[in-house]
Amino acid sequence: MKPIFLANWKMNMLPAEAETFCKSFLGLVQADASYTDIGIAAPYTSIAAVKAALGGKKGIWLGAQNCHWADNGAFTGEISAKMLKDMGCDFVIVGHSERRQYFGETNDTVSKRALKTIENGLRAVVCIGETEAQYKAGITNQVVLEQLKGSLAGISADMTKDVLLAYEPVWAIGTGLTATPEIAASVHALIRSELINMYGNVVADHLPILYGGSTKPDNIAGLCAMPNINGGLVGGASLQADSFAKLVINGR
Numbered sequence: 732m733k734p735i736f737l738a739n740w741k742m743n744m745l746p747a748e749a750e751t752f753c754k755s756f757l758g759l760v761q762a763d764a765s766y767t768d769i770g771i772a773a774p775y776t777s778i779a780a781v782k783a784a785l786g787g788k789k790g791i792w793l794g795a796q797n798c799h800w801a802d803n804g805a806f807t808g809e810i811s812a813k814m815l816k817d818m819g820c821d822f823v824i825v826g827h828s829e830r831r832q833y834f835g836e837t838n839d840t841v842s843k844r845a846l847k848t849i850e851n852g853l854r855a856v857v858c859i860g861e862t863e864a865q866y867k868a869g870i871t872n873q874v875v876l877e878q879l880k881g882s883l884a885g886i887s888a889d890m891t892k893d894v895l896l897a898y899e900p901v902w903a904i905g906t907g908l909t910a911t912p913e914i915a916a917s918v919h920a921l922i923r924s925e926l927i928n929m930y931g932n933v934v935a936d937h938l939p940i941l942y943g944g945s946t947k948p949d950n951i952a953g954l955c956a957m958p959n960i961n962g963g964l965v966g967g968a969s970l971q972a973d974s975f976a977k978l979v980i981n982g983r
């Protein structure tokens with residue numbers, strides 16, 4: 732499977748900054764229809780700027796970082812998958828650990844958001860991963876399996892072609908502590924085997940499992956060389972065009 736690299740800009744990047752990033756990034760990385768391996772999840776207010784700066788460039792997916800499970804309604808402060816689709820988005824990140832940690836996101840709400848994302852013709856990037864305390868307590872596998880099953884509840888085998896998973900150990904996010912390729916690969920293997928149980932071999936083989944957590948241009952190749960690691964969800968290293976471009980080039 733060709734690796735995929737998704738930028739998660741989080742709450743960063745004004746529209747003008749996003750435009751500067753995209754112009755410089757496009758000059759640094761080969762992005763065309765033959766390289767459908769890059770995505771940018773911008774904050775809502777910069778999605779239009781990314782879209783305009785990319786100029787419909789094929790090979791770079793436009794994304795958002797969350798969406799609600801209703802199409803519209805009295806949900807102050809929320810945004811729907813329908814609205815994001817209308818803006819031209821291709822994918823939505825759901826269940827990021829920062830959403831789970833700071834905004835009360837649960838496996839149940841994550842699965843509802845994922846379902847709505849797919850129903851609206853977008854890809855859902857479903858995030859799972861254990862906290863530092865869970866890692867230290869040796870319950871990583873149990874936590875990851877529970878999150879995997881809970882977050883994909885209601886997603887049928889047919890829908891999985893629009894699902895990507897991101898395994899992001901919380902202790903590695905923004906901390907500079909990357910999971911070693913071996914640690915990451917063992918959890919990815921566990922996820923792959925549970926996907927076989929849930930959906931069978933064909934689906935499990937085609938479902939990309941990205942790794943996230945302090946990925947950098949100089950550690951991405953080692954991670955992507957491991958079996959079952961199909962790319963990266965990149966936070967800090969995706970905020971500079973040259974570092975994200977280097978990461979993509981090194982990881983390919």
Ligand code: PGA
Pocket residue numbers: 739899903904905906943944945946964965966967968
């Ligand atoms: P990081 O973030 O690369 O800055 O660790 C990854 C993420 O949170 O998706």
